[in-house]
Structure formats: C-alpha cells, structure tokens
Amino acid sequence: MRDLSELKTGLVRIAAPPLLGATVLPKLISEVEKDHPNLKIRIEDVPTEVILTQVRSGLCDLGVGTFGSDQDGIDTMRVLKDRLMAFVVPQHEFRSHKEVDCKREFLCAF
Incomplete structure (x- = not known):
C-alpha cells in the first residue's frame, strides 16, 4: 500500500457510497486540491459493502463509509462524527x- 500522507502529485481514488460522494466529500476534496493543485482525486461511487473490497484489491487507495473499525487487514480511523437523524410519522x-x-432497534440504511 502506498503512503498517501506526503503525496503531492498523482491520482488518489476514494471508494465511497454515493451519498457521501455527493454531499460530504466534494468540499473536503476541494480543500485538499487547493493545497495540492497537482493532485487529482477521483471518487468511485460504490455500495458500502463494496468499499473494503475496492481498497483491499487496490482498485481504490482509500475508502470512506459507515462501518465498524474491526476490519481484518485494513487500518481504520474516524474522520467524521455526525448525528444520524430518524424521521417518523406522528403515529410512530x-x-x-x-x-x-x-443497537436495540432494527433500522435499515439505504
């Protein structure tokens, strides 16, 4: 795996689910590209369950998503903390x- 911390030029491929790729990452990428104009960053829109496969296989340099930190063979770090909001009808x-x-309730993420 290549060290991306000192990278000034080249291409960095980020695997991310479409929602993060469209909402959170563009602003962050814009800031990085201001400091590193010769660095190109490409977002690969993939389902969350594919992110780790993309990183392990080398198809992407890093992945961003909402999954646990106990992933075999992958170093993880928290980069963002947000509140997940639930919206319900008044009768719920x-x-x-x-x-x-x-942890106690069954919730689905799409």
Missing part, C-alpha cells in the same frame, strides 16, 4: 423518544 412509536438506541 418512536415519536415519544428523544433518542433511539440503534
């Missing part, structure tokens, strides 16, 4: 909760 049982314990 969660309406009376200030917070929902995701």
Whole structure:
C-alpha cells in the first residue's frame, strides 16, 4: 500500500457510497486540491459493502463509509462524527423518544 500522507502529485481514488460522494466529500476534496493543485482525486461511487473490497484489491487507495473499525487487514480511523437523524410519522412509536438506541432497534440504511 502506498503512503498517501506526503503525496503531492498523482491520482488518489476514494471508494465511497454515493451519498457521501455527493454531499460530504466534494468540499473536503476541494480543500485538499487547493493545497495540492497537482493532485487529482477521483471518487468511485460504490455500495458500502463494496468499499473494503475496492481498497483491499487496490482498485481504490482509500475508502470512506459507515462501518465498524474491526476490519481484518485494513487500518481504520474516524474522520467524521455526525448525528444520524430518524424521521417518523406522528403515529410512530418512536415519536415519544428523544433518542433511539440503534443497537436495540432494527433500522435499515439505504
């Protein structure tokens, strides 16, 4: 794996789910490209379950997504912390909760 921390030129490929690739990453990439104008960054829109495969295979240099830190053969670090918001109709049982314990409740992410 190549060390990207000192990279000033070349191409960096980032595997990310489409939502992150369209909302969070463009601003961050713009800041990096200002400091490193000869560095090109390409976002590869992939489903979350494909990110680790892309990085392990070398198709992408790094991956960004929402998954646990216990990934075999991959170094991970938290780069962002955000609140995940749940939206429910007024009749839903969660309406009376200030917070929902995701570890206890079944939630789906699309």
